[in-house]
Amino acid sequence: MTATPAAARAGADACPGALQTHPAADGALARVRVPGGLLTAAKLRALAAAARALGDGALELTSRGNVQLRGLAPEAEADLGDRLAATGLLPSATHERVRNVLASALTGRTGGHLDARPWVRGLDAALCGDPALAALPGRYLATLDDGRGDVTGLGGDVGLLALSPETVALTLAGADSGLRATPDRAVALALAATRAFLDERGAQGGTAWRLAELNEGPTRVAARLDLTAAGGLRRAEVPADGLPRAGVPGPVGSAVQDDGRVALVGVVPLGRLSADQADLLARVTAEVQLTPWRSVVVPDLAEDAVDDVAVALHRTGVVFDAESPWTRVTACAGRPGCAKSLADVRADAARAVATGALPAGGARQHWAGCARRCGRPRGEVVDVVATGTGYLIGEA
Template sequence: MPKDRSQPDACPGALQVHQAADGALARVRLPGGVLTPPQLQTLADAARRLGNGQLELTSRGNIQLRAVKDPNAFAEQIASAGLLPSATHERVRNILASPLSGRIGGVADIRNLVTQLDSAVQSDHALADLPGRTLFTLDDGRGDISGLHGDFGLHAHSETEHSLVLAGHRTSHRVHEDDAISLLLDAAHAFLAVRDQHWRLAEVPDGIARTIDHLGLGAEFAGAIDLSPDAGPAIGWLEQRDGTVALGGGLQFGLLDARLAEFLAAIEKPVVVTPWRSVLIFDLDEGAAEQVVRVLAPMGLIFDENSPWLDVTACTGSPGCEKSLADVRSDAITAVEQEKLPIEGRQHWAGCDRSCGRPRGDVADVIATGDGYRVNPTVR
């Protein structure tokens, strides 16, 4: 069924908040999911002082706060930490990148491309008109990000050569890294020219072909890119190529308590929020990594790759969402603790058929009906 896009895009940001049943919801864009320790401390302070005490990790590697008491004070606080570099472009700074790039695996190190793309988007006045749901993707060749079906992306083939990806489809056009950012911006401009009222390139009739034509590339495109079998959260102890250690930690429903966030910030190492609602802590020596696990595991950071919580996601549900037919998170917690999950494997619990927050890939739906739950094992 076609999506109704007759209303303006109301995707929340740090300045344009969404009024939910539990109060204002503000979302902070984190290009590449990157957070410095001081920025994470600032977010923890904001969650404790202005929100409900939790940071919610999103499927785009961003962070949002619920029940924000004073949105203006929140915006001022994150701006002081460099998390609001552009008031005009803050909602369109949606950039997903391979979280382990440059440290573990991958064909290319795309970390500099993240910084360059973010800066270029902010410097382009016209791109402030992109919908807030627009998504740029940068895949270092391992296949973890291109399969998440962004609007405009790059997929590395070598250290310096990338394929252009449009609406999750790899095209035949390859570009050198020196020209890659300009090409992505040109693709975003092409989308603005053809999008009408659509919010995503995939929604535009013949959108990929029209974008290619607008760019004058004469390129061809194949089928949609599937997620790599290895795509997903990297959990536990990870050896970096420089001999240091990275730790991957999962979170129940992607919720990062302010106190846990403060402990993460106190480690004073780079942190990346992943599209799988997990966090990565980089550049640790072995002794420090062992201490982090001992301290943070009891606080709720999941280092066990076999934890059932890594398979269970959920929307906000009641009482935070007025459309929800159940308190899905409480129900899912009970099901996990009593080992009574309705289906094995990855599953998303939702308070209504909208299934907000549902991850991509092979995921079963557990939908509240008002009289229990309907389980739909069909994947999409």
Template sequence: MTRTAPDSCPGVLRLHQAADGPLARIRVPGGHLTPAQLVALAAAATELGNGAIELTSRGNLQLRQVRDAAQLTEHATAAGLLPSPTHERVRNIVASPLSGRVGGLADVRGLVGELDARLCAEPRLADLPGRVLFTLDDGRGDVSALGGDIGVHAVGPDEFALLLAGSDTGIRGTGAEAVDLVLAAAEGFLEASSGQWRLHEIADGPARIVESVGLTPGIERVEIEGAQDIPIGWLDQHDGLVALGAGIRLGALDARLAEFLAAVERPVIVTPWRSLVIADLDEWAAEQVVRVLAPMGLIFDAASPWLHVSACAGQPGCAKSLTDVRADVTTAVESGRVLPEGASTDTAGEQVVSAEDVTIAGRQHWSGCERRCGRPRGDVTDVVATPDGYRVD
């Protein structure tokens, strides 16, 4: 498959003209945010946008209705969120959010900074499409299951498998060699591409890149299983401290809540499941965070129906949407029509029903049109808007 149009992914320097105004996307490699960066983002959302920070499925952030692009660039640069104007849109790096703190075979946190710095230092890699996704998985399989283009997956404390298009190539390297493997594969992508945005679109793309890397694959292969559960609630770290996993309603973080999060003065990790991890807390501080921030909107309950739903932008943000999807799904949650996994429902089988009649159990994605933007990977019920109501697939 060869694209006929150039990659149009937005960034900070090139905004997307959404139906409700300019939209900016800020790359956050590994999802890692400092308190100071969170303060800067909250200020930008309040002063320049619609007052919310949107979390994306790649652990990046978006601001909608941006009123002053130049001022936003200044905010992002001062906060260290725009280290390379030439490479800003190719810094799509997701990493296991709990790595080095809870579980996993290896700590990939250091690989995030190394890959980001070396990616930005190579002029030619600025030509990568903004859709290319790099994954750094600590062995638990959470981000490898996202089906990235190029990644490494820990198979031991100091051994990594090279993944291409979400599958193990059989090539192995140490932690010191992991970023070399990823960058060599990125160079191979550019050699193999004739306009494609993703590696799976290139005919024999993974095989061609393996050949370009120049290493002989081994026999063993890692089977990448389904996506892991979203880290939610109280999580005991290896060092005796606590991490808190927090869901965000439809991935929209209010700027005022972001300011309170920054005041905790601990690292915050944006996950590719539109949630957050607040790390390195002592037990007393963790209890206070839950007590104060849960009433403000952070979700620490793994059974919350909000964790079962996702949605596209819908109206008024998207001109292609047939309805205000987010308002409809909010009503469905608040009226008790989003049910636990396995519950019996009558809404299924490609029926077309009104918004108030949609009752679905388990994971579901609501879309304003057939494009189904933002749909998560895996087993998800689709609730798709039509001119006559919603169709449930």
């Protein structure tokens, strides 16, 4: 995808947050950042309660592992902010839109070179603790990859990729910067790169939404980083080749954790999780992880509890079959939530799945209500775009 030049960004980034909502056809839309997709049961219950009391009764999972609430009344922002702050979901009112942090699915439980969860906590705290970083655009994204290669290819402005248990690479706009750190110094390197991105953005006019939009962005940001061999920071003699591309799709099903317990990974069709489903999840585990593939990791299950949990969630519509077409279908909000949409794409996509009538031979596809293709995932995806009289399949 060709990057948009910074000069083409005529307006400020209006990416919604929990306090700065977006007016949609079905009411205001709030986006709650969930760094690393990690949600305790208490936080999940709080989001479910907010969806019932203030929104349309559901949570939408986004491609950045965040949560959206739809159908909010215009005066609901203050109440939502109070609810989120009370449960730790809003640690900074000034920085809440820039807390976009993806982490490897199942990290710290199975796979990967290391546990990326400490990186999530460290980077989020550092972002919120620096007043200057409140000026980051709301589309800033950090990817924290434990080495399994699942989130590095998802378009992060700044990323960490564990190359081994001892060596971490810094990625900039998805490319290897050639800069390296030890795991304990990796967050400091990512934070320095984030500040360098903000500085370079300012030097180039301050309108770019993403690092890739800057003129020679990765090169110039890397050049701003003053590194020495001290403190575990260094430059690689040869940058890594063939960095991981966007995973298609993420993990689905069950995985035995390193501690012998089991994690379930279930796809939430079209990313719409009802408040009742969220409450059920909060009852069966102490923490869940939301993934960029609009699925949810239910970890730390005793072996004798796995079947009961899987059946209970499956009855509500959560999908654990890796061959299910729901692992390959996404959609924008469509009608009635979006005034620009030319069709109820979610209903049409669901009908196509139910009847076995998916276009393009059931290939990975994104249904969109208009040519903007909102919510389109990265990677190879067939576009199914509403025209008002039908759908265009695979048209650019």
